[in-house]
Amino acid sequence: MNKQAEKAMIIEQFKQIEDENLIHAIKNMLDYALKKEQESLEVPEAHQKLVLERFDKVRKDPDRLLDWDEAKKTLKP
Numbered sequence: 001m002n003k004q005a006e007k008a009m010i011i012e013q014f015k016q017i018e019d020e021n022l023i024h025a026i027k028n029m030l031d032y033a034l035k036k037e038q039e040s041l042e043v044p045e046a047h048q049k050l051v052l053e054r055f056d057k058v059r060k061d062p063d064r065l066l067d068w069d070e071a072k073k074t075l076k077p
Helices: 003-015 020-041 045-060 068-074
Strands: none
Touching: none
């Protein structure tokens, strides 16, 4: 079963629930999951700044970049 079909099945099951405590418990679980997903997508400001600084260096001197095939040769196996 694909993810969309599974979600649709869960939604239909949820529509049939009348137990208020169970509804609150499911809502709390969903709120927690959404918060965790948002946190995992957030990039700390310090990391953003570092990346922007590196982009600036490349814009000023594009020749500093290595060709990927050449860079791979320098990596340890």
